[in-house]
Amino acid sequence: MEKRTLAYWQDKAATLSIEGRAFIDGASRDAYSGRTFDCVSPIDGRVLASVADCGAADVDAAVAAARRSFEQGVWAGRNPRERKAVLLRWAALMREHLDELALLETLDAGKPIGDTTTVDVPGAAYCVEWFAEAIDKVGGEVVPADHHLVGLVTREPIGVVAAVVPWNFPILMASWKFGPALAAGNSVVLKPSEKSPLTAIRVAQLAHEAGIPAGVFNVLPGGGEPGKLLALHRDVDCLAFTGSTNVGKQIMQYAGQSNLKRVWLELGGKSPNIVLPDCPDLDRAAKAAAGAIFYNMGEMCTAGSRLLVHRDIKDVFLAKLLEAAKAYKPGNPLDPDVSMGAIVDKLQLERVLGYIEAGRKDSTLLLGGERVNASSGGFYVEPTVFDTRHDARIAREEIFGPVLSVITFDTIDEAVRVANDSDYGLAAAVWTANLTHAHEISRRLRAGTVWVNCYDEGGDMNFPFGGFKESGNGRDKSLHALEKYTELKSTLVRLR
Structure with a gap:
C-alpha cells in the first residue's frame, strides 16, 4: 500500500472529481433556479467547487419524491432483512471509497486527514452497519389485554424525515440521522451545511449505487433557505436537527406554525x-x-x-x-x-x-x-x-x-x-x-x-447521545434513536 504522506494526499486532491449538484429522486440535479455558491476550503481559501444553492422548488421536488417513494412502499414496504442487505452494501461502498470521502471531508471542513480516515468516514459506515443489523431484530409488544382481545404494539416508519446537519462532523452527524431513519423504513431529505456539503452529495450517489430506490434518499445543499423550508413544509413528518440552540428554537417554532411535525434537536454545549x-x-x-x-x-x-x-x-x-x-x-x-x-x-x-x-x-x-x-x-x-x-x-x-x-x-x-x-x-x-x-x-x-x-x-453506537436543557431533546445513536423515526401503533383484535 502506498504510504499516506502529505504528498500522497495532495496528489489525490489534485485529481479529485467533486460533485456539487443536489441529489433528488435518484439523480444529480442543478438547482431549479440555476443558483450556485462557492464551496471554499478552509485549508487555503481556494474554491473547491460550485455547489447547487437549492431553494423552494428543489425542496418541494425532494419532499415530493420522498413522499411518493414512501407511499409506494418501495423502501418502507420491504422486509427488514431486505433493507438490511441494501444498507450493508451501502456501508461497504463507503468503506471502499474511504480515501475519497475522507479527502472530501478534509478539504471541505478543514479536519485533519488522520481523523477523517480513522473516525469520521469509518464511523459513518459503522453507524449504517449498526442500524442495518439492528432493524431485523427489533420487535414490538403483545399486550396482556383481556382474554377476548389480542393487543399488539408495533412501530411503523414515520414517513418523510428531513435531516438538517452541521459542518463540524458533516458525514458522521448525518449518518446518525439517516442511518436509523432509513433502517426504520422512512424516506429522507438530507440538508447538509453550506459550509461542508460535499460528502453528503457523494454518499447519496453511493446509496443509489447500493440499491436504495429513487426518492428514498435525497440531498439538498444550500444556505439557510432549504432548512427553513423543510421545517415549515407540511409534507415533512419529522425533522431531526443538529446545530446551534438558536436555530433549534426557530425550527421548533416553524414546526408549530406548520403541521406539528416531530422535531428532534441536538444542540449546543458548554461542557x-x-x-x-x-x-x-x-x-x-x-x-x-x-x-x-x-x-x-x-x-x-x-x-x-x-x-x-x-x-x-x-x-x-x-x-x-x-x-x-x-x-x-x-x-x-x-x-x-x-x-x-x-x-x-x-x-x-x-x-x-x-x-x-x-x-x-x-x-x-x-x-x-x-x-x-x-x-x-x-x-x-x-x-x-x-x-x-x-x-x-x-x-x-x-x-x-x-x-x-x-x-x-x-x-x-x-x-x-x-x-x-x-x-x-x-x-x-x-x-x-x-x-x-x-x-x-x-x-x-x-x-x-x-x-x-x-x-x-x-465511540460505539450502544450509548444514546443527546442532552438536557437547551442542549436539545431526543437521542442519537443506540436503539433509542429508532424511537425518533417511528410511530407507535396499538392494534386491538377482538376474538369473540
Whole structure:
C-alpha cells in the first residue's frame, strides 16, 4: 500500500472529481433556479467547487419524491432483512471509497486527514452497519389485554424525515440521522451545511449505487433557505436537527406554525470537565482535558470547554495541561502528522477570535490566543487557554473553537453548582479515585453523558447521545434513536 504522506494526499486532491449538484429522486440535479455558491476550503481559501444553492422548488421536488417513494412502499414496504442487505452494501461502498470521502471531508471542513480516515468516514459506515443489523431484530409488544382481545404494539416508519446537519462532523452527524431513519423504513431529505456539503452529495450517489430506490434518499445543499423550508413544509413528518440552540428554537417554532411535525434537536454545549484532588492520574487527565477542547479544533458540541480544577492541584495540573496542549499545533490538514486543522471558514474564525479578544479583557491568557498560518490563505487558530471566572462570557457561551476556560473551585458542592450553572446540559466529566464521589457527582450533573476518569470515550453506537436543557431533546445513536423515526401503533383484535 502506498504510504499516506502529505504528498500522497495532495496528489489525490489534485485529481479529485467533486460533485456539487443536489441529489433528488435518484439523480444529480442543478438547482431549479440555476443558483450556485462557492464551496471554499478552509485549508487555503481556494474554491473547491460550485455547489447547487437549492431553494423552494428543489425542496418541494425532494419532499415530493420522498413522499411518493414512501407511499409506494418501495423502501418502507420491504422486509427488514431486505433493507438490511441494501444498507450493508451501502456501508461497504463507503468503506471502499474511504480515501475519497475522507479527502472530501478534509478539504471541505478543514479536519485533519488522520481523523477523517480513522473516525469520521469509518464511523459513518459503522453507524449504517449498526442500524442495518439492528432493524431485523427489533420487535414490538403483545399486550396482556383481556382474554377476548389480542393487543399488539408495533412501530411503523414515520414517513418523510428531513435531516438538517452541521459542518463540524458533516458525514458522521448525518449518518446518525439517516442511518436509523432509513433502517426504520422512512424516506429522507438530507440538508447538509453550506459550509461542508460535499460528502453528503457523494454518499447519496453511493446509496443509489447500493440499491436504495429513487426518492428514498435525497440531498439538498444550500444556505439557510432549504432548512427553513423543510421545517415549515407540511409534507415533512419529522425533522431531526443538529446545530446551534438558536436555530433549534426557530425550527421548533416553524414546526408549530406548520403541521406539528416531530422535531428532534441536538444542540449546543458548554461542557464541564471536573478534576478533583484525588484524580488517579493527573498526566492522563491533562492529556484528556487538552484533547477534550483542542480535538477537531474545538468544533465539537461536547467540547470540554470548561475545565474545573480544585485549588489544591491547580498549579500542578495547569503545568501538565499546557504541556499536553503542545501536541495540538495547527497545520495543513492533509498532512497525516497534523493533529489540528483549520477553522471551518472565515466567519467562524472571526467568531473565535472575537471571543478570544473578549477573554483578554476579563480573564488571564495562559496560552495561545493568536491566528496562525495566515499566509496559507487558510483559517487557523492556536490552542488557547484562559484562567477565568465561571461567570465570564467565555466561560458561559459556546465558542466552538479551541478556547479553554479554566475555573477554580474549593469544594465538590461548588464544582457541581458551577458545572450545572449553564443553559446547556450535553456532556460532563469528573476525575476522581473515590467511587462514591464518582457515582454521586455523576448523578448530580445535569448532562446527557457523563464520563468518569476519561473524556469523549464510548465511540460505539450502544450509548444514546443527546442532552438536557437547551442542549436539545431526543437521542442519537443506540436503539433509542429508532424511537425518533417511528410511530407507535396499538392494534386491538377482538376474538369473540
